[in-house]
Amino acid sequence: MPQLPDDLDAVAVRTWCSLALEALGREREEIDAINVYPVADGDTGTNLYLTVESATAAVEAVFAAHETGSLVAGRADAVRAMAHGALIGARGNSGTILAQLLRGMAGVLADGGDAAHLRTALTRAAAAARQAVAHPVEGTVLTVATAAAEAAERAEGGITAVVGAAYDRARTALAATPGQLAVLGRAGVVDAGGRGLVTVLGALLEAVSGQAPKRTSWAVEPGMPAGPADDCAAAEGPAFEVIYLLEARDEAVDRLRTRLDGIGDSLVVVGGDGLWNVHVHVDDAGAAVEAGVEAGRPYRIRITHFGADRVHAQAEPAQRGVVVVVPGDGLAGLCTEAGATTVLARPGEPPASGELVDAIRRAHAREVVLLPNDATLRHTAGAAAEQARTEGVRVAVIPTRAAVQGLAALAVHEPDRGFDEDVVAMTAAAGATRYAELAVAERQSWTMAGVCQAGDILGLIDGDVAVIGSEVPATARTVLDRMLSAGGELVTLILGEDVPDALADALAEHVREGYLAVDTVVYRGGRQVAPLLIGVE
Template sequence: MPHEPQPQPADELDAEAVRTWSSLALAALGRAREDIDAINVYPVADADTGTNLYLTAESADRALTDALTDTAPASLSRAVRAWAHGALVGARGNSGTILAQLLRGVADVLGTDPGEPAGAPAPGPGGLLARALTRAAEEAYAAVAHPVEGTMLTVAGAAARAAETASAAAGTAVDVARAAYDAARAALAETPGQLAALDRAGVVDAGGCGLVAVLGALWQALSGQEPAAEPVAGPAAGAAAEPGDPCAREEEGPAYEVIYLLEASAEAVAVLRERLDALGDSLVVVGGDGLWNVHVHVDDPGAAVEAGVEAGRPYRIRITHFGDARRHGRGERAQRAVVAVVPGEGLAVLCGEAGATTVLVRPGEAPAAAELLDAVRRAHAREVVLLAGGAELRAAAAAAAEQARADGVRVAVIPTRSAVQGLAALAVHDPDGSFDEDVVAMTAAAGATRYGELAVAESRSFTSAGICQAGDVLGLIDGDVAVIGAALAETAEAVLDRMLGSGGELVTLVLGPEVPDGVAERLEAYVQHGHLAVDTVTYRGGRYSAPLLIGVE
């Protein structure tokens, strides 16, 4: 059940006020989402800023609701910290990542002791709120590698300065919130004069527009008064970047957006910032206390992920290719995209480099329909082919496809059962052909690919190939145990013999992170020796992938 906002007592900041603020902000972003998407021209005209802000706020609101519905006391500190953490783990895109850091700044003040010098009076709610908005703006600026004025950073800074002025005049929390909101609106109106890309398109900054909605929700939560509706003006007719304009970054910027959560020390993250800054642009790293959300635009997504691996433990890796959106013009949808669910960081990078939007699956953590729907929306296309990745994901994929169709996206789900089938389907993907023909060809390629997998038995059990003991290597073919062996290479050879017994032209090997290169070389030689007309290709599945996946086409 969504939280029903309740009027707050004047000049009071408590957990219920934060909960009301969150609920109202989510509702405001939901109403403005499509309009904000439509004016998104900087730093990349991929028309998803409104959606990214909404999804980030939704994750934050969900975490806040969960924190306030258990048995723990509903304190202000608990509320703001849960809210900020939810935004951090669910941040989407450049704007959502900055919003997450803004909420972290708020939590750093409202969630801790104000720390006044001995004998000094504690600040009232107005002073505390002003400090929180100031800290939020400072931390957001610090999180962005190269801050640019005319963006939501500018709007946040203007709001913070106005809040401090109102607080210095002994303003209440309501006064401070209203001053911040009014200043944000004024700053937003000035953004086209600060950023050439906005001026050419005849729009205000999309991220700043979303932040105004969030600050309007703050004032409403504290005052009980609803801000007047402010329509979002769309792009000026005929506005477009001129050829060769250095600000037209949607035409010349990096091809991929890479986002991941990272468990790492602050020292390792400092080194990571330098590495990623050299790889691309739009770098934003937010978080702290060992958990970070990393966002960057690069041409080499593999290098960006590898940098994260060297810094700590990256997960929830999302790689989005927005070359299609650039080719189809400012803010327009690509005609067709592929969303692939993959079990392994290496496979996610591989599919991302092939142009697919990826969803990484970790063992025991199958993505829900909401995560698949998010990936479909991130693909930003009129038509989407969804490679579901396994039988256990079919229900979630079907639900995501149904919701995407309600949003006006044509979606086809290809029921792959293994990552190697997804690779086969992606290899024949033809974005320039008809949608139906493309889906038929990809489905046929997936269906014609027999799949095998090697796994290690965790306990003694009965299988279709007999009784296995803990530690045995199991060779599965099309989902059933066909071979039980003692060593991975020998078991893989037995599986290959069975799979190639009925013919084949191409063997695909996907090696897990612990499998040495020598195993791949041995299996390639084995196939070449016994099946002269069969080619072999080998990939690294990366962390979270199975020890070995085999595909035979």
């Protein structure tokens, strides 16, 4: 067996991420099952998996960028990508803390990957994670991280010895958590977040040593002696979990921490350099988001109702569900009312496969129809479907390329008929819907309709520029005329956030006057990429 280099280089970081993702994939359900703190919602393992999946994807992107060039991916690029990927993909309390741990390590490992740097990295990570949590509690992942760091500081030898010592001490600390936190002792479980960290450290040990650590059973006798009851979460906590990414200055984030700490609990704010991940449990989700707006620019906002999740966890799965990717919050509300589970795609931020897998799980159904509504998401949706199938969910991906096609498919969805029959009907409805959108040209460029200048209004039909105009109303009328020249029975208009209702009224009147027996429906899309989306069925 070749000797492993005693340095955590870029390849070792890549291997670590891959092994951690694989290990969390195996143990996700077991970790979910023991999740009782801070909220017994059974998602710690899933959140850790999705966080590491995002970190892994970021590292893979670094390696892919170097494959076509002469340069080799460096350790600094790899560890920074890992930390950034975890930050933007962090889920839940546990995932957010893990993101801060990785960020703390990356700040040191970017300068070196030997044993001395690794000792400092683990110490810096544990301190950063504690600082990110508003009210640290012992018997949690923070305790496990601190114990691992202390063991690493005392360890002698190379990186394998340092990581081995940290891993062994983390396991010992994890086994002691039921005696530190009353809710764990009563339930007879170790801390779920701490167990996830042990899994991640075990993957690091395998990456540097070449040998996988033995799996451990973490069974605990229920009702064992535990720490004071006031250390545990109250039986009735806040109703909502709110998570968002935030672009803001440090001083604004300090004020945000103070405000959120006053209206909620389980507050964790991680990040830096202008980009932050905010996690909090509150009763007033709107107030938490408004606080983010006052601090900077929040996006990728996720709000989870704990009560709804607990009901879902106890109920029998539905026979069939639909997951829809939508480009605006207005459409998200519309699809939710129709019974679909939605994933919001922000401008320039397409959802990762992990987000789609998470949505499939949230659909809580044995059969799921996935509507990506974007041609560029075809492979992402396919990967999500494959992952969900390994978990026993039957998934069909309908290759919708626009939101209007997704709406057409959702309109004919009938969960009471056979799965294959339903998928065929939805696919046919989507395929019979032509789609268009209006966009503003950002720069001078060549198009299929000629040369456009910055600021021109572009009318794209089925993905190609077909019309170049100077104003939205006239361009929209021309696009409609071209689409309806081939026939149609129904026109769907989806208005962007800043588009006035008068435009929809004028276009509906244009259709009524020029095309007999063609109906028009109008929806508000909210914040979306295009000012106007058009569908013709």
